[in-house]
Amino acid sequence: MKLNATVEKVVGPEKKVILADGEEIHYEYLMSTMPLDLFTQRVEGLSSETIQTAQGLKHSSTNVVGIGLKGKPKESLKTMCWMYFPEYNSPYYRVTVFSNYSPNNVPDINQHWSLMTETSESSAKPVNRETLIDDTIRALIEDQLIESADDVISTFHMAFDYGYPTPSVERDSILKAVLPQLEPFGIYSRGRFGAWKYEVSNQDHSLMQGVEWANRVAANVPELTMPFPETANAMWGK
Ligand SMILES: Cc1cc2nc3c(=O)[nH]c(=O)nc-3n(C[C@H](O)[C@H](O)[C@H](O)COP(=O)(O)OP(=O)(O)OC[C@H]3O[C@@H](n4cnc5c(N)ncnc54)[C@H](O)[C@@H]3O)c2cc1C
Numbered sequence: 001m002k003l004n005a006t007v008e009k010v011v012g013p014e015k016k017v018i019l020a021d022g023e024e025i026h027y028e029y030l031m032s033t034m035p036l037d038l039f040t041q042r043v044e045g046l047s048s049e050t051i052q053t054a055q056g057l058k059h060s061s062t063n064v065v066g067i068g069l070k071g072k073p074k075e076s077l078k079t080m081c082w083m084y085f086p087e088y089n090s091p092y093y094r095v096t097v098f099s100n101y102s103p104n105n106v107p108d109i110n111q112h113w114s115l116m117t118e119t120s121e122s123s124a125k126p127v128n129r130e131t132l133i134d135d136t137i138r139a140l141i142e143d144q145l146i147e148s149a150d151d152v153i154s155t156f157h158m159a160f161d162y163g164y165p166t167p168s169v170e171r172d173s174i175l176k177a178v179l180p181q182l183e184p185f186g187i188y189s190r191g192r193f194g195a196w197k198y199e200v201s202n203q204d205h206s207l208m209q210g211v212e213w214a215n216r217v218a219a220n221v222p223e224l225t226m227p228f229p230e231t232a233n234a235m236w237g238k
Pocket residue numbers: 005006007008033034035062064118160162163190191192193194201202203204206207
């Protein structure tokens with residue numbers, strides 16, 4: 001097993017992965033979970049038209065803000081996991097009571113608690129990253145999740161460029177044009193941004209895409225989740 005190694009290039013016709021440190025790894029089958037648009041740029045052997053087509057895939061970004069607080073959450077938040085906020089007053093669409101997941105998420109659970117917020121961002125929904133933490137705290141007070149900014153003892157912000165794969169109108173035709181071009185090189189693109197299927201891109205779905213791909217390669221069992229998201233979702237719902 002090799003972790004924390006950047007893939008620089010994949011030489012498709014030679015079925016060879018080249019890492020950033022120059023190491024070369026030969027494969028028979030390769031599953032990539034890199035964002036498909038970026039991945040195609042690293043595959044030698046693909047036509048420039050295919051690479052160009054893949055760049056049409058759209059995504060949105062996510063800003064994760066962590067808020068460390070002194071004291072304890074109010075009664076109604078004590079058993080809360082996450083909550084959605086579609087209203088205009090808040091930059092975030094979701095708030096998680098992070099310290100409810102583990103006491104180890106804060107220095108001392110008897111004196112501290114914490115919230116995690118997620119704020120989506122795209123060209124259609126710009127976010128002022130400079131003011132995001134202040135905007136978040138203001139909205140948390142308005143939404144009555146925290147009482148006062150004086151309770152905030154630490155803040156954290158991380159922006160994930162690839163947050164959500166957008167199921168745009170052209171997405172399916174792009175996938176139909178790009179994914180088959182990888183298969184002659186033994187390459188299969190799967191996972192949240194590998195397959196770009198918003199409807200099967202949660203963690204559980206992404207894992208199942210990997211399991212099903214391995215079953216396909218090893219035992220010739222047809223995949224379900226990636227090619228037939230609606231059927232997979234209908235089955236998992238039962
Ligand atoms: C803010 C946020 C909140 C989420 N909340 C939930 C949730 O509550 N429930 C849920 O089910 N899912 C949630 N998800 C989604 C979940 O994280 C994904 O479904 C899951 O991680 C997808 O797994 P994956 O293996 O397809 O892709 P990833 O986990 O994105 O793995 C892709 C990997 O490729 C690596 N990579 C990229 N480029 C290279 C390169 N050149 N060389 C080597 N490696 C490279 C990346 O470092 C990364 O490790 C959330 C995602 C985000 C961003």
